[in-house]
Amino acid sequence: MKIPHRMWVLPTLLCVSLLAAVVGFAQSSEQEDGVKPRGEPFKPQRDTTPTPPEPEGDATRNIPGFPKEAEVCAECHDLQGEGRPGLAPRIAGLPVDYFRQQVHGFQAGKRKNTTMHALSEEVTDEVLDKIATYFSSRPLPKITPILRGTQAVISDPVEKLAYQGDWSREIPACVTCHGASGIGVGNIPPLAGQHAVYLKAQLQDWKKGGRTTDQDQVMQKIASQLSDEEIEALANYFNQLGKPGGQ
Amino acid sequence: MRLIQFALLAAVLGLTLTACDRGESGKRASDQPGTELPDRQEAIPSPDADSGLPKIQPRPFTEIPDSAFGEKIKRGYQLFVNSQELRGKYVGNALNCVNCHMDAGRRADAAPLWAAYFAYPAYRKKNDKVNSFAERIQGCFTYSANGAPPPADSAEMIALSAYAYWLAMGGLMNHFGIDGAVPEVSDEDLITGAKREDFPLPDAIATALPVEQRDKLPGRGYPKLEKPARDFSPDNGKEVFAKHCMACHGPDGQGYEAAGIYNLPPLWGKDSYNWGAGMHRVNTAAAFIHANMPLGKGIQLTPQQAWDVAAYINAQERPQDPRLADFDGDVQRLKERYHQHPGFYGQKIDGKILGENAYPDFQQMHKRN
Numbered sequence: 132m133k134i135p136h137r138m139w140v141l142p143t144l145l146c147v148s149l150l151a152a153v154v155g156f157a158q159s160s161e162q163e164d165g166v167k168p169r170g171e172p173f174k175p176q177r178d179t180t181p182t183p184p185e186p187e188g189d190a191t192r193n194i195p196g197f198p199k200e201a202e203v204c205a206e207c208h209d210l211q212g213e214g215r216p217g218l219a220p221r222i223a224g225l226p227v228d229y230f231r232q233q234v235h236g237f238q239a240g241k242r243k244n245t246t247m248h249a250l251s252e253e254v255t256d257e258v259l260d261k262i263a264t265y266f267s268s269r270p271l272p273k274i275t276p277i278l279r280g281t282q283a284v285i286s287d288p289v290e291k292l293a294y295q296g297d298w299s300r301e302i303p304a305c306v307t308c309h310g311a312s313g314i315g316v317g318n319i320p321p322l323a324g325q326h327a328v329y330l331k332a333q334l335q336d337w338k339k340g341g342r343t344t345d346q347d348q349v350m351q352k353i354a355s356q357l358s359d360e361e362i363e364a365l366a367n368y369f370n371q372l373g374k375p376g377g378q
Numbered sequence: 379m380r381l382i383q384f385a386l387l388a389a390v391l392g393l394t395l396t397a398c399d400r401g402e403s404g405k406r407a408s409d410q411p412g413t414e415l416p417d418r419q420e421a422i423p424s425p426d427a428d429s430g431l432p433k434i435q436p437r438p439f440t441e442i443p444d445s446a447f448g449e450k451i452k453r454g455y456q457l458f459v460n461s462q463e464l465r466g467k468y469v470g471n472a473l474n475c476v477n478c479h480m481d482a483g484r485r486a487d488a489a490p491l492w493a494a495y496f497a498y499p500a501y502r503k504k505n506d507k508v509n510s511f512a513e514r515i516q517g518c519f520t521y522s523a524n525g526a527p528p529p530a531d532s533a534e535m536i537a538l539s540a541y542a543y544w545l546a547m548g549g550l551m552n553h554f555g556i557d558g559a560v561p562e563v564s565d566e567d568l569i570t571g572a573k574r575e576d577f578p579l580p581d582a583i584a585t586a587l588p589v590e591q592r593d594k595l596p597g598r599g600y601p602k603l604e605k606p607a608r609d610f611s612p613d614n615g616k617e618v619f620a621k622h623c624m625a626c627h628g629p630d631g632q633g634y635e636a637a638g639i640y641n642l643p644p645l646w647g648k649d650s651y652n653w654g655a656g657m658h659r660v661n662t663a664a665a666f667i668h669a670n671m672p673l674g675k676g677i678q679l680t681p682q683q684a685w686d687v688a689a690y691i692n693a694q695e696r697p698q699d700p701r702l703a704d705f706d707g708d709v710q711r712l713k714e715r716y717h718q719h720p721g722f723y724g725q726k727i728d729g730k731i732l733g734e735n736a737y738p739d740f741q742q743m744h745k746r747n
Contacts (some may be wrong), residue, residue: 144387178509222737241498242508276636276637277477278460278637278639279459279460279639280455280456280457280458280459280460280474280476280482281456281460281642283442283451283452283455283456284439284440284442285439286440295439295481295482296481298480298481298484298485301674302674303480303481303674304639307641307673308642308673309642310636310637310639310641311636311637311639311641312637314636314637315636316634316636316641316642317626317628317633317634318626318634319626319634319642345671346622346625346672347622347675347678348673348675349672349673349674352675353674354673356461364555
């Protein structure tokens with residue numbers, strides 16, 4: 132394995148952390164004796180991101196509008212921001228303000244992810260604007276969204292949560308805010324087609340209090356009402372909705 | 379500011395004016411049968427939760443029967459949640475009934491349909507007129523949806539009434555331990571509402587709920603919000619808006635749209651509720667916002683914040699009060715007649731009289747084309 136030379140933004144500490152992650156990936160016990168970055172105790176996560184795969188060659192980077200500062204991001208999130216399940220989420224088509232807020236969130240420790248925390252610290256707001264604008268403009272697979280209110284009787288409990296919520300637990304339907312079929316709207320991120328592992332991890336983070344980027348704890352309150360089984364099922368449900376031609 | 383005036387007025391009125399719409403069958407109504415502006419409504423009370431009257435929960439939708447009657451119920455649900463299906467016909471703005479009546483009209487304390495169904499027909503002493511359930515719904519079409527009221531005998535009205543009836547009856551039958559499907563009733567019965575002696579009801583329910591009690595089901599309307607400690611102020615509300623509302627409703631209050639639906643709905647401007655709608659009154663909006671906003675995280679603003687932000691969103695221009703035509707376009711005369719409540723219609727804000735630059739109401743929109 133080799134750390135790609137293009138990751139010039141990466142601070143040494145990240146390389147170290149990635150190495151540590153790779154070396155000790157299988158044996159989580161070995162991760163405990165990590166290096167201390169910037170005086171903070173280094174706590175690699177159990178599911179620390181694996182090594183980014185080799186880039187596919189420079190030619191592909193000549194896509195119009197691709198800012199060179201985004202190269203480091205593309206190592207994990209890919210050139211078009213599709214991401215790879217287990218490595219990094221899809222960041223294509225995210226609302227631009229939401230994108231910025233999340234990177235600020237990583238910087239401020241409102242989201243707990245060692246890799247993204249370290250990376251985000253190197254990104255100035257000016258650079259972030261460019262990167263966010265680029266990835267946000269990347270297209271998402273076309274799907275045919277189903278509007279809320281299309282169907283009254285829904286027997287599948289997951290689809291029911293997504294389309295009608297469960298107000299006895301004060302859970303509004305997911306699509307009320309995330310838009311029809313969860314395609315995203317305004318400053319609210321799309322769920323359709325996002326990697327299931329990632330969706331699940333975020334809902335779990337909220338449930339456990341690890342993610343606090345949401346204004347007024349809107350998502351935290353919802354996630355805290357969901358069972359682990361429901362989280363798993365919702366993650367798979369929205370992932371499936373985003374398959375090209377899916378609905 | 380003239381807010382002190384409002385506060386005084388609010389105090390005098392005891393903040394009791396809570397009806398959704400304030401229509402009065404106007405002069406111009408007669409020339410267009412079926413489009414008559416709905417009658418002025420009595421205030422919608424927030425009934426005592428401890429009155430001993432049943433607190434009901436509608437049945438799950440999976441119990442909607444597979445029958446022609448069941449189809450009407452489902453259609454009512456669809457129209458209530460996706461009212462944009464009726465855009466241009468009966469709906470003139472970007473709103474859906476569900477935007478203000480949470481959980482598809484099922485949630486207690488968010489003006490639920492089941493409580494409303496048993497509150498009509500409502501008798502109004504003042505003009506000796508009785509409002510049917512259909513007329514009440516017509517009110518929300520005319521003002522909240524800035525549209526044209528669907529005729530009482532239209533398929534849409536029958537569907538919405540069937541849905542409301544089914545929600546109410548299923549909940550009551552469960553409460554009183556009555557098994558079996560909700561009995562079917564005729565279309566004529568459906569559109570009038572259940573607050574009358576001759577409405578077909580199982581005996582147990584008819585006895586437990588005498589007619590004069592039927593409009594008092596706990597959970598009806600929006601819970602009354604205590605008066606603010608200091609006068610409500612749009613200026614202070616602006617800050618509340620930026621901090622707690624803007625992320626979803628947009629910096630300009632115009633909401634956001636996905637797949638052609640403003641699922642994050644506009645709070646003012648041409649696509650929001652008009653100057654005759656209940657939500658334009660500061661007290662009604664404050665109660666709604668305090669209980670329901672941010673969505674899913676209600677009851678976290680202080681009452682003061684809720685009043686202030688309600689004032690802020692309602693001190694912005696929106697579609698015209700459709701009754702203005704009856705006053706020859708005189709905003710001040712209309713204001714005197716119909717806007718004696720906490721609100722900003724006809725008031726000067728930032729150098730402009732609200733109402734004088736209003737966006738077109740449904741009639742005006744259609745005259746233009």
